[in-house]
Amino acid sequence: xxxxxxxxxxxxxxxxxxxxxxxxxxxxxxxxxxxxxxxxxxxxxxxxxxxxxxxxxxxxxxxxxxxxxxxxxxxxxxxxxxxxxxxxxxxxxxxxxxxxxxxxxxxxxxxxxxxxxxxxxxxxxxxxxxxxxxxxxxxxxxxxxxxxxxxxxxxxxxxxxxxxxxxxxxxxxxxxxxxxxxxxxxxxxxxxxxxxxxxxxxxxxxxxxxxxxxxxxxxxxxxxxxxxxxxxxxxxxxxxxxxxxxxxxxxxxxx
Amino acid sequence: xxxxxxxxxxxxxxxxxxxxxxxxxxxxxxxxxxxxxxxxxxxxxxxxxxxxxxxxxxxxxxxxxxxxxxxxxxxxxxxxxxxxxxxxxxxxxxxxxxxxxxxxxxxxxxxxxxxxxxxxxxxxxxxxxxxxxxxxxxxxxxxxxxxxxxxxxxxxxxxxxxxxxxxxxxxxxxxxxxxxxxxxxxxxxxxxxxxxxxxxxxxxxxxxxxxxxxxxxxxxxxxxxxxxxxxxxxxxxxxxxxxxxxxxxxxxxxx
Numbered sequence: 001x002x003x004x005x006x007x008x009x010x011x012x013x014x015x016x017x018x019x020x021x022x023x024x025x026x027x028x029x030x031x032x033x034x035x036x037x038x039x040x041x042x043x044x045x046x047x048x049x050x051x052x053x054x055x056x057x058x059x060x061x062x063x064x065x066x067x068x069x070x071x072x073x074x075x076x077x078x079x080x081x082x083x084x085x086x087x088x089x090x091x092x093x094x095x096x097x098x099x100x101x102x103x104x105x106x107x108x109x110x111x112x113x114x115x116x117x118x119x120x121x122x123x124x125x126x127x128x129x130x131x132x133x134x135x136x137x138x139x140x141x142x143x144x145x146x147x148x149x150x151x152x153x154x155x156x157x158x159x160x161x162x163x164x165x166x167x168x169x170x171x172x173x174x175x176x177x178x179x180x181x182x183x184x185x186x187x188x189x190x191x192x193x194x195x196x197x198x199x200x201x202x203x204x205x206x207x208x209x210x211x212x213x214x215x216x217x218x219x220x221x222x223x224x225x226x227x228x229x230x231x232x233x234x235x236x237x238x239x240x241x242x243x244x245x246x247x248x249x250x251x252x253x254x255x
Numbered sequence: 256x257x258x259x260x261x262x263x264x265x266x267x268x269x270x271x272x273x274x275x276x277x278x279x280x281x282x283x284x285x286x287x288x289x290x291x292x293x294x295x296x297x298x299x300x301x302x303x304x305x306x307x308x309x310x311x312x313x314x315x316x317x318x319x320x321x322x323x324x325x326x327x328x329x330x331x332x333x334x335x336x337x338x339x340x341x342x343x344x345x346x347x348x349x350x351x352x353x354x355x356x357x358x359x360x361x362x363x364x365x366x367x368x369x370x371x372x373x374x375x376x377x378x379x380x381x382x383x384x385x386x387x388x389x390x391x392x393x394x395x396x397x398x399x400x401x402x403x404x405x406x407x408x409x410x411x412x413x414x415x416x417x418x419x420x421x422x423x424x425x426x427x428x429x430x431x432x433x434x435x436x437x438x439x440x441x442x443x444x445x446x447x448x449x450x451x452x453x454x455x456x457x458x459x460x461x462x463x464x465x466x467x468x469x470x471x472x473x474x475x476x477x478x479x480x481x482x483x484x485x486x487x488x489x490x491x492x493x494x495x496x497x498x499x500x501x502x503x504x505x506x507x508x509x510x
Contacts, residue, residue, distance in 0.1 A: 046332070047301030047365045054460040055449075077301070077366075078463065085447035086461070107378060109495055110302045111332075123362060123444045155507050162500040164442070180509040184496040187419070189378045192340035194310075205309040206341070208333065235504055237497040240364055241439040242490040245417040249490055252410050254435040 005031035005093035005157055008083050008121070012042040012076045012100065012113025015060075015069070019099035022142035023131065024067055026149045027096060030157070033067035034092070036083040038076060038113075043102070045113035047120070048075045057082055076117035084124055094157055095121035098131035099142055099149070105132075105170045105222040105232055106186040106214065115168055119238050122166035127156050129167040134226060145171050148180065148231055161235075168234040170226055178229035185234050186221035188214040260286035260348035260412055263338050263376070267297040267331045267355065267368025270315075270324070274354035277397035278386065279322055281404045282351060285412070288322035289347070291338040293331060293368075298357070300368035302375070303330045312337055331372035339379055349412055350376035353386035354397055354404070360387075360425045360477040360487055361441040361469065370423055374493050377421035382411050384422040389481060400426050403435065403486055416490075423489040425481055433484035440489050441476035443469040 007027045011020040015037035027033045036057070056073040070087060072079050076097065084091065097117040104112040114130045121128035131149055133140055152169060161167070168185075171177070190210040199205055214223050222232035262282045266275040270292035282288045291312070311328040325342060327334050331352065339346065352372040359367040369385045376383035386404055388395055407424060416422070423440075426432070445465040454460055469478050477487035 041307065044304045044306040045301070046303040046371065048303040049299045049301065049366050050463055051299040052296065054454075055463060056458070056460050074463075081445075081447045081463065081465075082449065082461070086449050086451075107493070110374070110378070110493055111304055116301065119365070123365070125444075151509065155509060159507060162497065162503060165497045165500050168495075182501050182504045182509075184498060184501065185494055187494070189380075190336075192336045194337065194341050196341075199309075203311070205311050206337070208305055208310060208329075208336065210336075233504065233509070234495075235497040235500045236495040237500075238362070238365055238495070239440055239442070240423075240489075240491040240493070240495075242417065242420045242492040243439060245420050245490045246437050246439065248417060249437045249488065252414060254406065254410060254437075254488070 006090065007031040007033050008088065008092040008095040009033055009035045010037045010076060010079045010097050010117045012038065012045060014038050014041045015071045017101060018138065019101050019142055022146065023096055023099050023149065026146050028066050029150065030153060034083060034088055035067050036070040036072055036079050036087055038079060039071040039073055042076055042113040044111050045075045045116065046111050047077055047116040049077050050074045076113040077120040080117050080120040092126055094153060095126045095128040096131065096153060099145060100132035101138065101140055102136045103132060103134045103170065104130060104168060105226055106188040109168055109185060109236060118166045123238055127161045129153065129156060129169055131169045133171045135173045164237050164239060165235045168236045170222060170232045172226045172229055174229045177231050181225040181230040181232055183222040183225050183232045183234050184220055186214055186223035187216035188212060188223065261345065262286040262288050263347040263350040264288055264290045265292045265331060265334045265352050265372045267293065267300060269293050269296045270326045272356060273393065274356050274397060277401065278351055278354050278404065281401050283321050284405065285408060289338060289343055290322050291325040291327055291334050291342055293334060294326040294328055297331055297368045299366050300330045300371065301366050302332055302371040304332050305329045331368040332375040335372050335375040347381055349408060350381045350383040351386065351408060354400060355387035356393065356395055357391045358387060358389045358425060359385060359423060360481055361443040364423055364440060364491060373421045378493055382416045384408065384411060384424055386424045388426045390428045419492050419494060420490045423491045425477060425487045427481045427484055429484045432486050436480040436485040436487055438477040438480050438487045438489050439475055441469055441478035442471035443467060443478065
């Protein structure tokens with residue numbers, strides 16, 4: 001009998017979130033599963049790691065479930081480091097992160113805790129996928145995503161991923177998916193609208209809010225795919241070098 | 256008389272760090288300066304933003320200095336958003352972040368709060384540079400960096416930057432710089448070594464530590480430049496799409 005793949009599951013909404021519970025159901029059909037996820041929500045954490053404070057990590061496995069479960073006080077990127085370095089007997093064959101409650105397409109990939117976990121796994125040489133659903137609600141319906149999540153995970157296990165690449169998969173909030181599209185990240189940004197308030201001690205403070213502005217209407221972008229009912233798959237890498245600009249910068253007077 | 260450029264200065268080591276004070280001295284020679292920086296150290300924050308808690312931002316300007324100074328309870332990326340959206344009258348002509356006490360070359364760019372501030376500015380369409388010195392000590396000697404910091408900032412103001420690109424500048428810890436080299440990000444990772452301890456209540460906890468492992472000895476990399484006494488300049492972009500892999504992924508069976 002062929003050995004089952006070893007799969008690490010994490011997320012940024014915290015270990016109790018319905019999104020990660022759905023992901024676990026799917027991964028238990030495919031392989032042996034270890035969960036190591038934040039003990040509290042970590043949305044917007046980007047690729048933060050914990051340098052100046054302590055990290056707790058507790059085994060909370062029960063007999064009711066097949067997976068081995070750990071909750072961790074660290075960030076999503078910490079969780080992957082902890083799992084690989086301290087908890088798992090060998091390097092996992094796959095790391096999946098999510099399913100995020102909310103949109104990680106386009107520029108959101110930069111702020112995303114979900115994707116930072118997948119990228120951290122990629123940096124450590126583990127094939128990795130981040131999954132997100134464009135529905136922020138805690139009670140979002142993740143069930144229709146299951147066959148596609150399974151299919152993509154199985155394709156990654158079968159084919160591997162190009163060196164230095166992880167997948168950013170987003171699902172639109174629609175009744176029926178039109179299909180799966182390989183895309184590029186749309187150029188977009190957030191226009192901030194800080195909500196200024198006064199605390200009970202009379203001091204000003206702010207809440208960060210904003211409006212997503214898409215500057216890029218290419219039909220090969222993730223935003224277009226999602227607006228048109230497709231599941232978007234963006235291959236993401238962590239070599240941030242803008243290689244095409246090196247020749248131009250070499251013309252500068254920096255001697 | 257030509258209008259002086261408007262310059263936003265921030266960092267991740269906190270507003271009192273010697274690195275940002277050096278950067279301020281240089282920027283005051285070039286333009287009108289606004290500082291909006293974290294009120295406490297934010298190293299390793301990656302591109303975190305504050306979604307679930309409040310943000311404070313206080314004007315702490317004094318008559319002793321030419322710049323307008325604000326300290327902020329948020330992350331480096333929050334600081335740039337706050338400055339652009341709430342504090343500054345117009346979009347700055349340049350954003351500089353640092354000078355970081357420590358190395359942001361290679362894969363460190365992903366974890367770096369210094370670079371997340373520069374990248375956030377880039378996302379908002381502001382030419383931006385992150386500066387770092389490969390010396391973690393609080394009392395590092397930043398003075399020899401000043402003419403090069405000035406030169407690079409002036410070149411960016413003169414030429415602009417390619418669309419969607421910011422600069423990641425690192426200085427080696429050497430007596431004399433060999434020159435400035437435009438580089439690509441070296442492929443590297445950290446091998447974690449969690450330091451497990453027991454707290455006074457008898458509970459296990461961890462400190463995240465690790466060893467930097469360079470997997471890439473190309474002479475066009477930032478790590479090579481720094482090891483050979485050069486100042487490294489890497490053009491960094493925030494389109495994370497691995498464009499060269501899209502054709503390959505389109506061969507997969509995802510119908």
